[in-house]
Amino acid sequence: MMNPTLVEHIYMLVIVTLISVLQNAFFAQKVEKEGKVQSAHSSAFERVSCANRNCMDAYATFLAAMWCAGLCLSQAPAAFAGLVYLMVRQKYFIGYLGETSQSTPGYLFGKRAIFFLILMCIVGIISFFLAHYLDSDYKKHAETITNAASALLLIP
Template identity: 60%
Template sequence: MDQEVVEHIVLLVIVTLLSVVQNAFFAHKVEEESKSKIVQRAVPSAFERVFNANQNCKDAYPTFLALLWCAGLLCSQAPAAFAGLMYLYVRQKYFVGYMGERSQSIPGYMLGKRLICFLFLMSVAGVLNYYLVFFLGSDFQMYIKTVSNTISPLLLIP
């Protein structure tokens, strides 16, 4: 593979591989809880909580990956990878919070929504820039990279 191509996608590949490892961890927790014999009828069992948290994370996973790669390839790799790593962190926080009380998972869920929105806006900006170059010959890639690099640290503010 061409070295120039690899340097443009290496951060996205790393975040994708980390997300795969995280999915394996979630699946392991579901398997671990399914083997326990504790059954409680009044409150959801630990297995049900872990299973539901895993299922919720799986439901959002394809959207996350698509937006991560679109934002990284069409806009800027570093802010997309940063947002991807932050998303993996809040997904872990959501998963662990869901295993306890569901109210503990809300902060992770809300920050995850903000990160998905940021990746979506980066993707849209990249697509719009592509068509501006194609039809008008105006390239705003540097401006978009500057704005996304500036905004990405602001995602850490609660």
């Protein structure tokens, strides 16, 4: 049986991960549907296939950064940044189905969300080493700052 205290500290990350898996299934279904309707070398199929490939290329980085940020620093802002990333990834995917220039805003927002998650990872790791080796615990301060800073992800 899983420790309830452990689950309490990761449930938001688990929910965002599950949503991302469902989103991947949606993307795969769109590729399959377009492949059945169009020939394998049609423009529409190439666009949906390329959009799916691009999303999957960044997926491992997103998951690793989100989980690292959530475990090393704070679950709530990491999960929020993860949800923002999933929303802009959806925007990127749908935008790519039209003209590729429509996907640019989603791409740029996605980069910002992943950068925020990576920054959270770095701050969490530095905070751990400061607490461990220098007996200086800055984790609460870093959590407060990241909680406030996560709202900045919504600014276009």
